[in-house]
Amino acid sequence: MTEAPQRTVRGEQTRSAIFAASLDLFRERGYEATTMRAIAERAGVSLGGSYHYFPSKAHLVLEFYRHLHELQREACAPVLARERDLGARLRGVVRAIVMTCEPFHDVSASIFGTVADPASPLNPFSADSRPVRDDVIALFGEVVVGSDARIPDDIGAELPRLLWLYQMGVLYFWMLDRSPGRLRTLEVIDETSDLIVRLLHAANLPILRRSRQRILALVRSVAEEALSGASPAGPAGQGR
């Protein structure tokens, strides 16, 4: 990611103004219909000036991901400070991302619609989205480590990444959810977070040991390929 070369107070203010303008416009018009020109105008900055801070709309979306993650972190901090129960911690963190994304629901298809495109820097496996992805995975690391659940080491090593995938699944459901108030998403979080905890208990059964080892080996190898760069065994694709 290209950063603004000069990190002055004035520069930070301009950067923030551009980002705030992009949030407003994404929410009002969606991603596709928002142009860099409209963002610059709304922020009261020249078009060239805005490119100086964000070379493309994709860079603004990556900043948006970071922003959502920071709000998520803030929102779930009290739950993580208070609860030791794994299910409660997991539920708190995933509720936090849904509530944080909620104001953007109407335009979520427009913003998240390109995530399935492996060529897009916005796809969650891309090299460009790696810094935020790593921070989200680290948050799920805290969820696990700070709980009183006894998780075997081999599962513990992969669990944060698997929970990140789970969060993406919940966000996909939320995006499609048209139940009134989207309460269905909250119910699905209740049910799935509890089920995950149950299945983690079951994974300790001797009869499931061999399957568990194979599943973890598979997750490890796929994750190493998929998350090492833009795509499995592909070039890192930095800075696209």
Next chain:
Amino acid sequence: MTEAPQRTVRGEQTRSAIFAASLDLFRERGYEATTMRAIAERAGVSLGGSYHYFPSKAHLVLEFYRHLHELQREACAPVLARERDLGARLRGVVRAIVMTCEPFHDVSASIFGTVADPASPLNPFSADSRPVRDDVIALFGEVVVGSDARIPDDIGAELPRLLWLYQMGVLYFWMLDRSPGRLRTLEVIDETSDLIVRLLHAANLPILRRSRQRILALVRSVAEEALSGASPAGPAGQGR
């Protein structure tokens, strides 16, 4: 889906020519860069004439899905006729879709890139893609019913839909796979199809009964919402 009003031999030939031209152009240029005008030109049909058979590019992609599914069915027919082992049947069917899609790998991101967009008729949960989806799910029904595996009724009722989801996961991996010859995808199919069979065995354990019931209830309710129309609890969204 709007069908050509007159199903004459001549009409069928024109329809096939337009579809074949679209396949060529999608493969050469990708989905976005291919226009209806270029398709009509390649097929030697007027632009108005081509809209008569396919009102939009999305309609051509839905026809493409159907075409892929028919090739898949043909490719896996010998395996399904020969094998009773569930793992072998499952492997054969999923290998068949990957080998069928393989010629389109370079443009798969362009063609499948919009599948995450709930507003797109091409997203796999949409009402428009339902006929093909139902046929794919029915194929997985054959995989299960024709096998010698003893699957409890409650699992058997949901399994075809779950296997369809599994196939979509494999296709997503295949799309991202940049290993030479994409042999990694074939390995992942070997490993996951075998694991699925093992986990189905494990699901019979009394200690897992409660989790199994809860997982199936969740799958059932989510599937009813997500697959009943374009999106959960939303309008059917036909004909978008």
